[in-house]
Amino acid sequence: MTQIKCKNLYLGYGNNIVVKDLSFSVSAGEYVCVTGSNGSGKSTLIKTILGLKSPISGRVEFCEGFTKNQIGYLPQQTDFQKDFPASVREIVLSGFQGKCGFRPYYNKTEKDFAKQAMSKMNILALSKKCYRELSGGQQQRVLLARALCAAGKMLILDEPVSGLDPVASSEMYNVINDLNKNDRVTIIMISHDIEAVKKYSDKIINL
Amino acid sequence: MIEKFLMYWEFPFVRYALIVGVLIAICSSLLGVTLVLKRFSFIGDGLSHVAFGAMAVASVLKITNNMPLVLVITVICAVLLLRTGKNSTIKGDAAVAMISVSSLAIGYLLMNIFSSSSNLSGDVCTTLFGSVSILTLSINDVWLSVILSLTVVIVFMFFYNKIFAVTFDEDFAKSSGVNAEAYNLLIAVIVAVVIVLAMNLVGSLLISALVIFPALSAMRVFKNFKSVTICSVILSATCALIGIIISVLSGTPVGSTIVAADMTAFVIFFMIEKISGGFVRP
Numbered sequence: 001m002t003q004i005k006c007k008n009l010y011l012g013y014g015n016n017i018v019v020k021d022l023s024f025s026v027s028a029g030e031y032v033c034v035t036g037s038n039g040s041g042k043s044t045l046i047k048t049i050l051g052l053k054s055p056i057s058g059r060v061e062f063c064e065g066f067t068k069n070q071i072g073y074l075p076q077q078t079d080f081q082k083d084f085p086a087s088v089r090e091i092v093l094s095g096f097q098g099k100c101g102f103r104p105y106y107n108k109t110e111k112d113f114a115k116q117a118m119s120k121m122n123i124l125a126l127s128k129k130c131y132r133e134l135s136g137g138q139q140q141r142v143l144l145a146r147a148l149c150a151a152g153k154m155l156i157l158d159e160p161v162s163g164l165d166p167v168a169s170s171e172m173y174n175v176i177n178d179l180n181k182n183d184r185v186t187i188i189m190i191s192h193d194i195e196a197v198k199k200y201s202d203k204i205i206n207l
Numbered sequence: 208m209i210e211k212f213l214m215y216w217e218f219p220f221v222r223y224a225l226i227v228g229v230l231i232a233i234c235s236s237l238l239g240v241t242l243v244l245k246r247f248s249f250i251g252d253g254l255s256h257v258a259f260g261a262m263a264v265a266s267v268l269k270i271t272n273n274m275p276l277v278l279v280i281t282v283i284c285a286v287l288l289l290r291t292g293k294n295s296t297i298k299g300d301a302a303v304a305m306i307s308v309s310s311l312a313i314g315y316l317l318m319n320i321f322s323s324s325s326n327l328s329g330d331v332c333t334t335l336f337g338s339v340s341i342l343t344l345s346i347n348d349v350w351l352s353v354i355l356s357l358t359v360v361i362v363f364m365f366f367y368n369k370i371f372a373v374t375f376d377e378d379f380a381k382s383s384g385v386n387a388e389a390y391n392l393l394i395a396v397i398v399a400v401v402i403v404l405a406m407n408l409v410g411s412l413l414i415s416a417l418v419i420f421p422a423l424s425a426m427r428v429f430k431n432f433k434s435v436t437i438c439s440v441i442l443s444a445t446c447a448l449i450g451i452i453i454s455v456l457s458g459t460p461v462g463s464t465i466v467a468a469d470m471t472a473f474v475i476f477f478m479i480e481k482i483s484g485g486f487v488r489p
Contacts, residue, residue, distance in 0.1 A: 080244065
C-alpha cells in the first residue's frame with residue numbers, strides 16, 4: 001500500500017536548486033534511508049514531505065487515505081533545547097498539541113498514551129526528570145516518544161544518532177527497528193551511517 | 208516603619224502604584240520564560256525603545272492620554288519585527304537593533320525639537336527610567352492596566368501548552384499541525400502589550416530586566432517548565448512589591464529599586480543552585 005508518492009521534485013533555496021527531478025514512492029511498513037553529502041538537500045526533502053517547505057516544482061502526494069497528520073517527526077536537536085527547563089513528561093505530551101485544536105489541556109486518553117509511549121521507549125522512570133540533564137541517547141528517545149504521540153503510522157527521522165556514542169546509537173537503531181518490524185511503522189530516516197543503512201533499510205534514496 | 212507605611216497607604220497613588228506594579232511584574236515574568244528560551248530577549252528591549260519613540264510622538268502631538276497610541280504603534284512594530292525575523296535579507300537580531308536604535312533616536316529628536324517643556328532632560332529621564340510616572344497614575348490607567356494584565360494572564364493560561372510546544376520546538380509543532388506562526392504572532396502581541404504596560408512602571412530602559420531576571424532566576428533552581436513559570440511569577444511579584452515599598456519608604460526611584468530587588472533575587476537563586484546543585488520539584 002503506497003503512502004507517499006513524490007513526483008518530479010525540484011528542491012532548493014531561491015535560485016539554488018539542490019535536488020533535481022526526484023521521484024520515488026514509500027509504501028506502508030517500509031524502512032527508507034536518505035543518504036547524501038552535506039548540503040545535498042536531505043533535510044530539505046523531509047521538510048518538504050512534512051509540508052514545512054514548498055518544493056520549487058513537482059509534488060508530494062499522500063495516497064490511499066494516508067495524510068500528513070499521520071507522520072511523526074524527529075527533528076535534529078537545536079542548541080537552545082540543551083538548556084531548556086522542561087520535564088520529560090511535558091515534552092512527550094507536547095506531541096499531542098496538533099490534535100488538541102483549541103482545547104487548552106491534555107485529556108486522560110492522551111496522558112495514558114504518553115505513558116505507553118514512554119514505557120515503549122524505556123524512559124517512563126525518567127518522566128519527571130529534566131530534559132537537559134539526560135544523556136544524548138535518552139534525549140533522543142524522549143523526542144521519539146513525542147513523535148509517537150503526534151502520529152504512529154510513519155516516522156521521519158533526521159539523523160537520529162548524530163552525536164551519540166556507539167552503544168547509544170545501536171540502542172537507538174534497535175528501538176527504531178522494533179517500531180518498524182513489530183508495530184509496522186513506516187520509517188524514513190536520514191543517516192550518514194552506511195553500515196546501519198545497509199543493515200536495516202529496504203530502500204535507499206541517495207541525493 | 209510600619210506606621211510610616213500605613214501613613215503612605217492613605218494616599219491613593221501609593222495603592223495604585225502597588226496594584227499596577229505587581230500586575231505588571233506578573234505579566235512580564237510570564238512572558239519572560241518564553242522570551243529568554245526562544246532567544247527573543249532583545250525583542251523586549253527593542254519594543255521598549257519603540258514605545259519610548261511612540262510616547263515622544265504622543266507628547267509632541269500633545270495627546271494627554273498617550274496609552275492607546277503607544278499600544279497601537281508598539282503592537283504594529285512587534286508584528287513587523289516578527290515578520291522581518293523570517294526575512295533573510297535583514298536577520299532578526301539586526302532588525303531588532305535597527306528599529307530599537309532608530310526609535311530611540313527619533314523619539315529624542317522629536318522631543319528636542321518640539322518640546323514645550325523647559326526641563327527636557329528631566330522628561331527624557333522620566334520616560335526612560337519611569338521614576339515618577341507610576342506615582343502619577345490616574346484611576347483610568349489603573350483600570351486599563353488591570354484589564355490588560357488580566358487578559359494577558361488568561362490568554363497565557365489558555366494557550367499555555369501551545370506556547371510551550373512552540374517555544375520548545377517550532378519545527379516539530381508545525382509538522383504536527385500546530386499553527387506556529389499564529390502563536391508566534393500571539394506572543395509578539397502580548398509582549399507588546401506587556402511592554403507598554405511596564406513602561407509606566409520601570410520606564411523603557413529597565414523593561415528587559417523585569418522580563419528577563421525572574422525567568423533567569425527561576426531557571427537556576429527549577430527544572431521543568433511549569434515550576435519555572437510559576438516560580439518566576441511569584442518571584443517577580445514579590446520583588447515588585449518589595450521594590451515599591453522600599454522606594455516609597457526611602458524615596459528611591461521605583462524602577463531602579465525593583466530591578467535591584469530582582470538582581471538580588473537572582474544572586475540568591477544563583478547561590479542556591481551552586482550550593483544544592485539544583486533540585487527538581489515534582
